[in-house]
Amino acid sequence: MGKVPESSGSFFNVGVLLGGGDWACAHGNAGTLAEIARQLCPCVTLALQQELEEISRLAMTDLLAATTRWAELHDYLRAHPNGFSSAHSA
Numbered sequence: 001m002g003k004v005p006e007s008s009g010s011f012f013n014v015g016v017l018l019g020g021g022d023w024a025c026a027h028g029n030a031g032t033l034a035e036i037a038r039q040l041c042p043c044v045t046l047a048l049q050q051e052l053e054e055i056s057r058l059a060m061t062d063l064l065a066a067t068t069r070w071a072e073l074h075d076y077l078r079a080h081p082n083g084f085s086s087a088h089s090a
Helices: 014-026 030-043 046-059 063-079
Strands: 003-005 011-013
Touching (some): 011 014
Antiparallel strands (some): 003 011
8 A cells, every 4th residue: 555654754554544543443542543534634535535634523522423434434445445646546
């Protein structure tokens, strides 16, 4: 899978970020889920960026809704690699 730059200039594998989002959901870690959703934004198409932004917002106000939407988005991205932007496609 593609890579997404972190603010420090190092790179994270998109798969690692997806796994990190799963971990954050499983552990009820709203801040981590919100941050991972923000970090994934540059890696996906515009429509999916909007969904990630909503997940990031929801994580801080309604974690159950955010984790549900995260699971749906994660499943979609695994099944449809065309959801990644061209610079980050598998």
